[in-house]
Ligand SMILES: [Zn+2]
């Protein structure tokens with residue numbers, strides 16, 4: 001079968017590999033109808049999330065058709081159309097019973113303290129081969145797969161594999177209430193889903209912050225107010241847009257690849273700018289077609305976005321962090337957070353907790369997440385698609401990869 005394979009930092013290729021086989025009685029084999037490229041995949045390719053095993057298949061977002069199930073799989077049979085949850089959970093441990101699937105005690109072979117298990121990630125996350133392939137082995141199929149209702153098409157379901165639940169969780173853990181003002185930093189796919197979710201949960205005003213005009217326009221299309229941090233200081237502007245108080249909640253949907261936050265006048269007065277500039281300079285010398293994030297692995301890197309969140313949110317407000325950070329990757333302004341009595345929540349998404357709810361919401365016609373799917377490509381074009389996506393080119397917000405039928 002064809003699959004997109006990680007070869008080394010900055011190096012990926014389409015490879016011909018043997019089709020996966022059942023390894024445990026709780027496994028299923030799924031024929032992939034469509035997979036998508038995620039910002040998290042870029043962390044692996046860039047090396048900002050280290051520990052990828054060369055030869056592993058990338059990707060953690062997909063929909064497909066069940067082709068084969070292990071002897072203990074109860075809920076699925078051959079031919080079922082399913083969405084694959086990005087994170088892998090056993091479905092039975094105390095955490096899974098409490099719907100804290102991203103904290104599952106059993107799914108990560110590195111042990112209960114090793115962190116969230118997911119498809120297409122580094123050794124510390126399993127490792128499990130990813131979903132940007134023609135077929136995939138799905139561990140704990142009963143907990144990781146969810147049947148797609150007939151009324152939901154493949155493209156909408158594809159967005160439920162990761163980014164919609166992650167954006168929805170971002171709004172949930174931001175404790176968004178009816179009438180709240182919510183700022184969403186980062187208007188990539190997760191940010192767009194966080195904007196939609198904040199509105200679904202009753203926010204009266206959502207302010208989208210980014211520097212890429214096409215992404216801001218998409219946010220505006222969803223009814224958000226938009227703020228380009230290269231044109232306005234986001235902290236001042238957010239206070240102005242909320243009667244001087246600051247938003248009730250700030251969502252960080254950017255994470256550790258926030259290097260773009262250094263560009264432009266607004267950030268020049270911020271203390272972290274020098275380090276960001278050094279980083280950018282170094283990165284430009286790197287001989288690869290991908291943006292490399294090596295320096296972030298050293299630890300102690302600053303996050304402009306977290307600084308902005310803490311400075312702009314109202315006193316006693318909530319910071320919700322769903323952008324991906326590596327362990328020890330970031331400095332956080334804890335003193336200011338304490339002084340302002342903030343609640344700070346950060347989590348990998350427990351996809352399985354939200355996927356059924358979101359599929360129902362789509363089936364009921366309340367929202368169409370596939371509106372953000374801007375490119376449809378064949379899996380064999382995957383390397384080329386990654387390059388466009390890595391450069392954040394206009395029109396490359398979210399990419400669907402479909403193996404040829
Ligand atoms: Zn993803």
Ligand SMILES: [Zn+2]
Nearest residue numbers: 090093096104
């Ligand atoms: Zn579990």
